[in-house]
Amino acid sequence: MKKQVAVYPGSFDPITYGHLDIIERGLEVFDQIIIAVAKNSEKNSLFSTAERISHIKEALGNNPRVTVDTFDGLLVDYVVSKGAKVILRGLRAVSDFEYEFQIAQMNHNLKSEVETLFMMTSVPYGYLSSSIVKEVASLQGQVESLVPPVIKKALDEKFANREKDCGRNHD
């Protein structure tokens, strides 16, 4: 039987327990998941694409059913190039809906054979986003329950360095 492959695209800046929950549950439905880190999100990101990939790999451990890759250009072209037919996305609060609906419709217009499937967030992660994690971490708040240890460490380092740089600027 043909393997069912889904592409899970996103910025993952950084990966959170909300993303990991979607991946774990996605693996109950699909044989293989390709996590596709968007390269075009590099400009406004806290972590470089290489850092984000390394974090995702460390957070996932060794699972032969999950691969981590990057893409730029049109997502639907990338999906087809990987022999996949499904884009997996997570849905949180109502605020996600309009944006996701627009993108899913556009992707459907571009390549009708590619379907977008949404997985509802698990309750504990309903309001968890990479942006909120970065904001809390930048203000020295606790993020242990929101992100895997590799990310907690990376955030600590990133913001410690930033503080050092700011301190230097004030000297």
Ligand code: ADP
């Ligand atoms: P993007 O910039 O493409 O939205 P993100 O890394 O923010 O990239 O999100 C990637 C995908 O993961 C999106 O479909 C998003 O809705 C989903 N996602 C992010 N956080 C959560 C969460 N807490 N619960 C469920 N889905 C989530």
